[in-house]
Amino acid sequence: MKKLCALCIAQTLLYATSIARTPNEKTDRYLITQMKQKQIPGLQIAVIKGTCVVFSASKGIADVAFNIPVSDSTIFSINSIAKIFAGVALMQLVEEGKVRLNDPIGRHVDSLPQSWQSITLRQLMEHVSGLPDVEDDRTGGPVGGRGEDSAWKLVQRLPLLAKPGETFNYMATNYLLIQKVIEFSDR
Known part of the structure; x- marks a missing residue:
């Protein structure tokens, strides 16, 4: 009888544990599959319901070059997501009447090259400014490889890539100016 009772308790605990873990295991398997299919080296995820974290995970590699794993304390760059915040902030300034989309950038930012002065905020937002990029396509880092300040000085000496308003070029320079x-x- 004691063996049967112990078996029932063990089976109940095993069943309860499997029920509690099943959604997380399914999510885990899904994440691993997506990471493989989409060649995602690492990620962090948190699912929050109300005020409770119902699932969180840190998976894969944070730094492929040095094989550093993702941990709960890994900080990822938000990259182009910052453009969304900058765009919203700019549109709030438009709503407040502080700027207009057709304003030339030279009205709001000092010390820009003459060829940049008449580029409008709208052209910056639409990536049709014709400006050169502060990011190096090959490395993903600042152009010139010497840091952001150096890249900013360098890019201001480069010629426009196209006449403003004519050609779409997705460039970080556009949103750097919007941030400025x-x-x-x-002020």
């Missing part, structure tokens, strides 16, 4: 407009608008 946002900064200067608070």
